[in-house]
Amino acid sequence: MLEASKFTGIIGINNNENKFYDFYKLGVGENSNMSIDSYASLAASNGGGSVAMSVDNSSVGSNDSHTRMLGHQGLKRVNIGSSVAGSVNHRGRVTHALSDDALAQALMDPNYPTEGLENFEEWTIDLRKLNMGDAFAQGAFGKLYRGTYEGEEVAIKILERPENDQDRAQLMEQQFQQEVMMLATLKHPNIVRFIGACRKPMVWCIVTEYAKGGSVRQFLTKRHNRSVPLKLAVKQALDVARGMEYVHRLGLIHRDLKSDNLLIFADKSIKIADFGVARIEVQTEGMTPETGTYRWMAPEMIQHRPYTQKVDVYSFGIVLWELITGMLPFQNMTAVQAAFAVVNKGVRPIVPPDCLPVLAEIMTRCWDPNPDVRPPFSDVVKMLEHAETEIMTTVRKARFRCCITQPMTAD
Ligand SMILES: Nc1ncnc2c1ncn2[C@@H]1O[C@H](COP(=O)(O)OP(=O)(O)OP(=O)(O)O)[C@@H](O)[C@H]1O
Numbered sequence: 544m545l546e547a548s549k550f551t552g553i554i555g556i557n558n559n560e561n562k563f564y565d566f567y568k569l570g571v572g573e574n575s576n577m578s579i580d581s582y583a584s585l586a587a588s589n590g591g592g593s594v595a596m597s598v599d600n601s602s603v604g605s606n607d608s609h610t611r612m613l614g615h616q617g618l619k620r621v622n623i624g625s626s627v628a629g630s631v632n633h634r635g636r637v638t639h640a641l642s643d644d645a646l647a648q649a650l651m652d653p654n655y656p657t658e659g660l661e662n663f664e665e666w667t668i669d670l671r672k673l674n675m676g677d678a679f680a681q682g683a684f685g686k687l688y689r690g691t692y693e694g695e696e697v698a699i700k701i702l703e704r705p706e707n708d709q710d711r712a713q714l715m716e717q718q719f720q721q722e723v724m725m726l727a728t729l730k731h732p733n734i735v736r737f738i739g740a741c742r743k744p745m746v747w748c749i750v751t752e753y754a755k756g757g758s759v760r761q762f763l764t765k766r767h768n769r770s771v772p773l774k775l776a777v778k779q780a781l782d783v784a785r786g787m788e789y790v791h792r793l794g795l796i797h798r799d800l801k802s803d804n805l806l807i808f809a810d811k812s813i814k815i816a817d818f819g820v821a822r823i824e825v826q827t828e829g830m831t832p833e834t835g836t837y838r839w840m841a842p843e844m845i846q847h848r849p850y851t852q853k854v855d856v857y858s859f860g861i862v863l864w865e866l867i868t869g870m871l872p873f874q875n876m877t878a879v880q881a882a883f884a885v886v887n888k889g890v891r892p893i894v895p896p897d898c899l900p901v902l903a904e905i906m907t908r909c910w911d912p913n914p915d916v917r918p919p920f921s922d923v924v925k926m927l928e929h930a931e932t933e934i935m936t937t938v939r940k941a942r943f944r945c946c947i948t949q950p951m952t953a954d
Pocket residue numbers: 680681682683684685686687698700735751752753754755757758761803804806816817820821
């Protein structure tokens with residue numbers, strides 16, 4: 544293992560001489576103003592806690608703290624004073640967000656015209672065919688609703704267009720277009736299927752197929768962090784690796800591969816989601832970095848160093864460990880403490896002693912501090928296929944032994 548260079552000063556990600564086209568272009572936590580001092584106080588205040596979510600107190604209880612009507616009739620702002628949770632929008636930042644209903648209403652109200660998707664007109668959602676259901680998840684940036692489109696169950700991500708900030712609105716607009724372009728381009732059985740998108744004066748929406756099983760993280764949490772049966776874990780890891788092999792083959796980097804962004808479908812297959820819009824706010828505002836992502840983040844990324852597609856391979860190593868153990872990585876640390884330990888102390892999740900050696904080898908190679916040592920996804924796929932065969936053979940041998948020791952009866 545190479546010694547990781549020290550984690551000092553600013554935590555976050557800088558853009559760099561990355562030779563690959565970058566989904567998030569500017570990145571998580573870029574322009575972050577979080578100093579090592581902030582780290583120290585955050586670590587102290589969160590000691591032993593779970594994923595850190597910091598709320599920018601300066602925004603709490605602002606002038607807008609009372610529920611009030613927007614200029615648009617019927618659109619209500621969230622009462623920030625009484626419901627911080629409802630108004631935490633941009634990963635821990637309290638904003639003057641529209642309430643669930645108002646967001647959906649802003650999208651569906653026929654009085655507000657639908658703006659075309661530049662260059663992707665054919666992907667524009669026909670809102671008359673869209674039925675909005677309830678909100679079911681809150682991302683760092685967008686709110687997720689269930690619904691149907693032409694009868695198919697879909698997930699609708701609604702993003703609120705920033706008010707009173709032309710520059711930010713313009714950048715978000717560009718990034719939204721980019722997200723649409725990415726989703727329209729990516730077609731693979733292990734990438735979430737894009738259905739369409741649309742823009743309205745106050746909101747943007749992105750519609751994808753709906754994953755009944757939710758995210759891998761939700762699934763593991765519901766199982767109280769019990770591990771997934773080995774055969775299934777390897778099959779699901781293969782799904783992710785195949786999806787990522789495809790993404791990398793196109794010269795792209797996901798940059799936010801984590802169990803929250805892996806969706807489980809009815810046939811238990813996994814598809815990779817979240818290709819980008821969520822990062823725009825962080826990019827433009829220089830806000831606190833998205834600490835929830837640190838657990839999966841490669842050290843070079845935490846340290847602002849130049850990076851390549853191998854950051855996704857690192858994240859995959861952590862995801863594989865999660866699937867095998869069922870646990871949240873670095874669960875006894877805050878996300879910021881984990882970032883510090885990964886960079887400064889070379890800490891990694893503990894591989895269980897009974898882990899199949901081939902799987903242990905994959906994860907440790909994937910999370911090697913030296914990106915050049917990490918295998919490309921094409922190799923990861925091969926190694927996992929090998930592991931899958933080994934598991935099947937072991938199971939068959941065990942069954943055979945079982946038949947010999949317990950001779951079959953006539954019935
Ligand atoms: N197509 C989908 N089907 C079912 N659940 C979904 C779907 N897309 C997203 N989700 C759920 O919603 C959560 C947030 O979605 P998403 O990641 O797209 O939002 P985001 O604003 O980009 O947030 P983040 O940056 O936190 O990942 C996911 O973690 C997942 O649990």
